[in-house]
Amino acid sequence: MRVKKFQAETLPDAMRKVRSELGTDAVILNSKVRKTGGFLGLFKKNMTEVIAAIDPADEDENNGARKKAEKQRTSPLTNQNDNEIMKELKELRSLIQEREQKYPGMYQEAFEFLISQEISQEYAHTVIEKLLQHEKAISDYEELEQRISVQLSEQMKAGNFGDPVFDKKFIHLFGPTGVGKTTTLAKLAAEAVLNYQWKVGFITTDTYRMAAIDQLKTYANILDVPLEVAYSLEDYKKAKARYSDFDLVLVDTPGRNFRDASFVKELQQMVHFDQESDNFLVLALTSKYSDMKDIYAQFAEIPIHQLIFTKADETSSIGSAVNMTIQHQLGVAFMTDGQNVPDDIRTVSAMELAGRSVEGFAHERSS
Structure with missing residues (x-):
């Protein structure tokens, strides 16, 4: 060296x-x-x-x-x-x-804060070095926090955030067990029925757990929308055909141990991922970044259009979400922060995600 x-x-x-x-x-x-x-x-x-x-x-x-x-x-x-x-x-x-x-002075404090918020070392270094290259000196912590947000959002700008929502007829949600796919699906259905007055249908391929089917049936009854249960790819295709005149079809998939490589192959044998569908990988913000990377790697064979992050209300750190969007240049479609249907779900921008990841830095230093 x-x-x-x-x-x-x-x-x-x-x-x-x-x-x-x-x-x-x-x-x-x-x-x-x-x-x-x-x-x-x-x-x-x-x-x-x-x-x-x-x-x-x-x-x-x-x-x-x-x-x-x-x-x-x-x-x-x-x-x-x-x-x-x-x-x-x-x-x-x-x-x-x-x-x-x-790094000098408050730049080092900012770097350490980013690491504490689980922003990866690589991206934290990139942000601070970009700021150091800036000709105009930063005068206080509030300005530094704002500029960090801008730099992080710049790294995420290649991803598609928020709108367009529901631009494909079939929406597939997939991801590991316990991340809240079924509840998120119900929230999306309620949004489409109540705010857009769309004709909505459910398909579930999660036949491993009867509780999951019962939960989706409950939501279907409340929203007065039909539910089709698919035990095979043939069942799935028949369900799609029955929904030919519907505006939106939301598809629930089984949650399994993401470390089981055979699960993704089974999923591809159950669901037809084609150009008529948008596919959202659902991840819990309570998960470690290393687990998120492993989950993404397992599902990489499926075309992933956007990410959905759940359980934002259960953690104070969302750096792992920032890391995922930068690493894979994928935007975030929705973020959920509670169990209430149809509430507790919203779209999020790159700037908002970046701002939330550094929120509190200036306040902690000035207090």
Whole structure:
């Protein structure tokens, strides 16, 4: 790992020097302000000193790394050893980023707050570094909180948030057990019936639990909408045909252990995911980010159009939701925050999601 010291009048200037010479993969090991120059101890001025390091594998091709790599390919044993060394260096870089990187003043406080809200280290670093590149200095915590929200929302802007709602006739909700799919389905049905006066139907393929069918039957009776139970793909297709003149058909799917890879294959044998349908992956905000990533990976074979996050009222941290939208560039269709039907469900924007993830930062620092 190559380590180098940089000096400049301001931190943004120092960071530009780092990126210019070492590239965007450089790791900041330390930064501090020092007094330099002067005459007989007088007229010294502040200079920002940054110590940065770069993994040789990430350096620009002009530094000769590529040529060295070409020579090493002639020796399989050497190449294997170098691969192991480079892996260790990358792990070391990750460890340094996690534990050692320090930002100046309130920027470091903001970084630590983002981590405490379960925003991933990668995205937190990106936000703070973007702010440090900004020419206009940030004067207080409230302005910093606002700019963090803007930067996070920028990272999520590729996803489709909120509207359009119900732009496809068939809506499939799927996800692990216990996330509230059936209740969310009832909320969507109530919205369509009460506010749009649409002709709505239910299909459930969750035949593993009689309680789930009974729960959906209760909602169907209250809303006066029909319910079809599908035990096979053939049943599902027949149910779709019976709903040919309906405005909206909401499909409930079984919740199973998301770590069971065979479950997704069974789901694809039960439900026909086609161009007539929108498919929403339902995730509980009370879940860990690592579990959310595993859930998404299991359902990746199904075309996912948007995410729905439930149980917002049961957690004070929604950083995992921000991580998922950035990582997969997927928007959020709805967020639920209670069990009341048809209430406790609403659309959410990227800016609102970002704002909620940093809500309270300025208040905590100024109080």
